Amino acid sequence: MSEAPDRTVTSSNAATRPRVRYVTNLREVDALDRAERSDLLPVAARYPFRANDYYLGLIDWSDPEDPIRRLVVPSLDELQQWGSLDASREATYTVAPGVQHKYRRTVVMLCTEMCGAFCRYCFRKRLFMDEADHDSLDLDTGLAYIAAHPEVSNVLLSGGDPLLMSTRRLEDILSRLAAIRHVRVVRIGTKMPAFNPWRVLDDAALRHALRRYSRPGRRVYVMAHFDHPRELTADARAGVAALMEAGAVVVNQCPIVRGVNDNGDTLGELFQRLTWSGVQPYYLFQCRPTAGNASFVVPLVEGFRTFCRARRQTSGLGRRARYCMSHASGKIAVVGLDRDHLYLRYHQAADPADEFRFMVFRRDDTAHWVDQLVPVAEGLRAPERDAADGAR
Ligand code: SF4
DSSP states (O other): OOOOOOOOSSOSOTTTSOOOOEEOOGGGOTTSOHHHHHHHHHHHHHSOOOEEHHHHTTOOTTOTTOHHHHHHSOOGGGGSOOSBTTTTOGGGGEEETTEEEEETTEEEEEOOSOOSSOOTTOTTGGGGOSSSOOOOOOHHHHHHHHHTOTTOOEEEEESSOGGGSOHHHHHHHHHHHHTSTTOOEEEEEEOHHHHOTHHHHTOHHHHHHHHHHOBTTBEEEEEEOOOSGGGOOHHHHHHHHHHHHTTOEEEEEEEEOTTTTOSHHHHHHHHHHHHHTTOEEEEEEEOOOBTTOGGGOOOHHHHHHHHHHHHHTSOTTGGGOEEEEEETTEEEEEEEEOSSEEEEEEEEESSGGGTTEEEEEEOOTTOOSGGGSOEEEEEEEOTTOOHHHHHO
C-alpha cells in the first residue's frame, strides 16, 4: 500500500500559515469552470454549499470523479426527487427543541446548524436549508431533561458540528453535563479533524477543556468522521493526536458513499490508516434515504460485501467496525449474507423489545434500506439477549 499523498495546502505552524478560508459561493471555486459553476448553482440553491480552501486543496481537480470532490462539491444528481429530509424520523424522538431521546441510555443534542463543510450526502441537510422547519437547541430544557433521567449515561453532542461552536460555549455545555452525576460519557460528533485540523491544533483552550472533562470514570469521546484515506493528511493526523493527548477517546464513523469509499480497497485502507492513527473504526453507516442522496447510496448487499472485503485487509482492531442502518426503529446491523438471504440484527433499538432481534430477509441486491426487504423469519433472538436485558 502506498503512502497517501499529503496534499495539505498549509504548514502546521500557526504563525506562518494563512487562516483557513471558508467558501460558501460556488463562484469562488476557481477550479470549477464557468459552465460547471452555473450548472451547479441551482443545486447549491436547494442544498447549500460550504467548504474551505484547505479541504478543497485535497481535491485532484483533473479527475472529475475525485472522491473528495464528490464529498463536498454539488452534483446535478442531487436534484432527483428521491428520499425525505428526515429519513430516520428524528422528529419522533425529539423531546425538546434540538434534543432527541431514542435509545434508553443516550440523549442527542443538536448543538449547532453549521459544519466545517457540508457533505453532499448529509442526513441532516435539513438543518442547513432555508425552507426547512427546525428548532434550535433549547439547552436548558435539554439539560433539565437529562438530569431528570438517571438512565441517561451518554450524551451525544451533534448538529451540525459541535466544534463549529466557540470553545467557550462548548466548555459551558461540557461543564454543565459534568454536573449531572449519571452522565458518564459525552460524545462529540465532528468532522473538523478532516475539514479543518487547525480547529484543534490552534486552540489550546479546547484541548484544555477536553483535559478537564475527560477523566477516568467520565470520558469525552470524539466521534470523528473520516470518509476516505486521503483525508488523513499529516495535519489531520496531528489534530487527532492532539485530541488524544488531551484525553479524548477518538473513534470513527462514516457512511459508505458511492464514488467516495464504495470499494473494499479504499475502505480497507481507511480502516488501516485510522487504526495506525489510534482511531478505532466504530460504525460504517448505510447512507440514509435522505432527499438528494439517490446517487450516493450503495445497495445493502454490495455494501456488506465491500465492508467484508475492507475488514479482511485489517487487523482485529480494524474489524471492530459495524455496518449499520440508522433506521427509525433502531440501529440495524447487517451481519450476514448467503445466496438467498440477508441477515440483520438490531444493534440498538428504540423499543427495548427489539433489542438484539435477529431477522432474516430474502436477498434483494437492489435494496438499500430495510423497509424494502421481504422478511423470511422474524422474532429470532440472538444469544446475547440475556435475562437481565429481557427484564428491563
Ligand atoms: S459533518 Fe456531519 S452534519 Fe456536517 S454536513 Fe457532514 S454529515 Fe452533515
